[in-house]
Amino acid sequence: MTDLSAVKAALKSQRIETPSWGYGNSGTRFKVFRQAGVPRDPYEKLDDAAQVQAATGVAPVVSLHIPWDRVDDFAELGTHAKKHGLTLGAINSNVFQDDDFKLGSVTNADPAIRRKALDHLLECVDIMDQTGSRDLKLWFSDGTNYPGQDDIRARQDRLAEALAAVYERLGDDQRMLLEYKLFEPAFYTTDVPDWGTSYAHCLKLGPKAQVVVDTGHHAPGTNIEFIVAFLLREKKLGGFDFNSRFYADDDLMVGSADPFQLFRILHEVAKNNGLAAETGVAFMLDQCHNIEAKIPAVIRSVMNVQEATAKALLVDLDALTAGQRSGDVLAANAVLMDAYNTDVRPLLAEIRQEQGLNPDPMAAYRDSRWQQQIVAGRVGGEQAGWGA
Ligand SMILES: [Mn+2]
Numbered sequence: 001m002t003d004l005s006a007v008k009a010a011l012k013s014q015r016i017e018t019p020s021w022g023y024g025n026s027g028t029r030f031k032v033f034r035q036a037g038v039p040r041d042p043y044e045k046l047d048d049a050a051q052v053q054a055a056t057g058v059a060p061v062v063s064l065h066i067p068w069d070r071v072d073d074f075a076e077l078g079t080h081a082k083k084h085g086l087t088l089g090a091i092n093s094n095v096f097q098d099d100d101f102k103l104g105s106v107t108n109a110d111p112a113i114r115r116k117a118l119d120h121l122l123e124c125v126d127i128m129d130q131t132g133s134r135d136l137k138l139w140f141s142d143g144t145n146y147p148g149q150d151d152i153r154a155r156q157d158r159l160a161e162a163l164a165a166v167y168e169r170l171g172d173d174q175r176m177l178l179e180y181k182l183f184e185p186a187f188y189t190t191d192v193p194d195w196g197t198s199y200a201h202c203l204k205l206g207p208k209a210q211v212v213v214d215t216g217h218h219a220p221g222t223n224i225e226f227i228v229a230f231l232l233r234e235k236k237l238g239g240f241d242f243n244s245r246f247y248a249d250d251d252l253m254v255g256s257a258d259p260f261q262l263f264r265i266l267h268e269v270a271k272n273n274g275l276a277a278e279t280g281v282a283f284m285l286d287q288c289h290n291i292e293a294k295i296p297a298v299i300r301s302v303m304n305v306q307e308a309t310a311k312a313l314l315v316d317l318d319a320l321t322a323g324q325r326s327g328d329v330l331a332a333n334a335v336l337m338d339a340y341n342t343d344v345r346p347l348l349a350e351i352r353q354e355q356g357l358n359p360d361p362m363a364a365y366r367d368s369r370w371q372q373q374i375v376a377g378r379v380g381g382e383q384a385g386w387g388a
Contacts, residue, residue, distance in 0.1 A: 007310065007314060007347075020042060047084070049298075059298075090135040101113065105141075118166070136166070138166075143186020177239055215244070225267070242283065296371075
């Protein structure tokens with residue numbers, strides 16, 4: 001039988017990290033639809049993140065993206081976060097938006113461009129020192145579009161060299177999380193296309209290098225929970241970039257396209273002690289809200305992760321193990337499906353009430369009238385986000 005008080009404690013202590021870029025304008029490559037009241041700087045992004053925390057109670061950490069969130073004084077930004085009960089989370093590097101990086105950043109054939117990319121990554125670690133961030137998240141758009149364009153193996157050598165230099169620079173309590181993605185923007189080869197490539201590099205680097213699983217970065221049909229179980233076993237799962245996808249890297253709200261997949265992933269996390277803080281798995285969102293209202297979309301996403309986590313925690317592990325050991329395929333499968341089919345919304349509402357929160361986070365946000373305030377107040381200036 002599942003211990004309900006342990007389930008509740010695990011849900012109350014879960015921490016979901018929201019992305020600063022989720023609060024700004026974003027779009028497809030065709031159009032950015034601007035929204036009224038969107039933050040104009042990193043401080044206003046944190047103000048919005050604070051609303052998500054106020055409504056949910058489990059989202060007190062905010063990931064930053066450099067250079068989008070560059071400020072003169074990161075210590076001051078940290079103080080602003082703290083004032084709202086927030087802390088600054090992963091620092092996301094960006095070596096994909098400079099003209100120099102057209103043919104790659106750390107894997108570029110030109111040593112001067114590689115140096116420029118490495119300098120940016122090292123600057124991100126300097127920023128982590130100021131923000132108190134634990135994690136440097138690395139995603140490289142590096143790759144090639146045409147056969148013969150560059151030497152596949154040489155690019156791996158250059159990548160390894162850059163990663164080693166960054167690893168060397170990390171402090172004792174800092175980590176680097178290496179993200180992989182199958183394709184896009186490169187279409188022929190990608191230099192970190194899959195978890196195996198990321199894992200091999202991280203293994204060579206050492207314990208402070210971990211793999212991050214972005215749920216939108218796989219080929220259709222990939223069994224992500226297998227990857228999660230494998231990486232947890234090897235102590236190499238640094239965290240998640242959660243989002244949903246139907247086709248490619250769609251960056252939709254996590255749990256919206258395939259809540260069953262999210263449950264299966266979180267089942268592996270829960271049963272392998274991945275929810276415990278000491279395991280070090282970061283539960284981050286990496287998504288954009290192009291057509292829906294941004295702050296409530298982040299709240300909904302946090303709720304979707306909570307619901308999947310609650311269902312995963314309700315799996316009767318004794319019954320599951322009994323079914324598995326006796327070879328009772330149907331019984332074992334039924335244990336998982338029973339948990340998945342449980343309506344956990346009343347349980348989560350109860351937990352929120354116990355924490356002094358509105359049982360309905362969406363209603364809490366609506367009642368706060370924050371949306372009206374920012375629409376009225378944030379006039380003038382340049383909205384944060386991608387260009388129109
Ligand atoms: Mn990501």
